[in-house]
Amino acid sequence: MYAVIKTGGKQYRVQAGDLLVVEKLEGEPGAAVAFGEVLMLGEGEAVTVGAPTVDGAVVSGTLLETRKGEKVKIFKKIRRQGYRRTRGHRQFESVVRVTSVVGAGLEAKWDGAIDLTPKVILNARARGLGDAAVPATIPTASEAAPAAPKKAAKAPKAEATAEAAPKKKAAPKKAAATTEEGEA
Numbered sequence: 001m002y003a004v005i006k007t008g009g010k011q012y013r014v015q016a017g018d019l020l021v022v023e024k025l026e027g028e029p030g031a032a033v034a035f036g037e038v039l040m041l042g043e044g045e046a047v048t049v050g051a052p053t054v055d056g057a058v059v060s061g062t063l064l065e066t067r068k069g070e071k072v073k074i075f076k077k078i079r080r081q082g083y084r085r086t087r088g089h090r091q092f093e094s095v096v097r098v099t100s101v102v103g104a105g106l107e108a109k110w111d112g113a114i115d116l117t118p119k120v121i122l123n124a125r126a127r128g129l130g131d132a133a134v135p136a137t138i139p140t141a142s143e144a145a146p147a148a149p150k151k152a153a154k155a156p157k158a159e160a161t162a163e164a165a166p167k168k169k170a171a172p173k174k175a176a177a178t179t180e181e182g183e184a
Contacts, residue, residue, distance in 0.1 A: 001108040004040040017110035024092040035059040048104045057103025061096040
């Protein structure tokens with residue numbers, strides 16, 4: 001069974017279990033969302049078209065996350081005038097998992113488990129980074145500075161110098177050697 005719903009000025013064809021990306025919806029991740037503006041219901045050859053909506057039809061879902069969409073570049077130019085402006089924009093969008101479609105005496109439900117893992121973490125896992133996208137917590141002052149270990153007593157240097165081998169004599173410089181050859 002499928003339904004055509006209207007939200008955010010756009011129409012979407014959905015079924016139970018679909019993952020849907022729509023204009024920003026209010027609510028926290030995990031909140032229940034209901035779309036009451038169902039324009040059409042269908043199952044196989046049987047189709048119910050609303051005028052403008054189907055009476056009593058509701059599409060329910062769960063809000064998974066609200067995030068920013070893909071970047072859109074806005075470029076303005078007036079030729080031969082030296083005028084160019086570039087701006088960018090990222091629209092907020094919500095990700096919804098459709099859990100049930102009810103209406104016209106028909107009902108379709110989705111039995112799966114809802115995972116609230118955001119796309120940022122899923123992308124990091126796909127690149128082999130694990131949960132590196134999650135910011136680490138800042139340690140407190142007591143955790144950041146553990147107790148300093150006690151310093152060991154240093155051995156006297158006199159013993160070390162007595163056992164050390166004598167230093168080698170420095171090699172003569174080449175500049176002095178060439179002047180002696182030049183004079184001879």
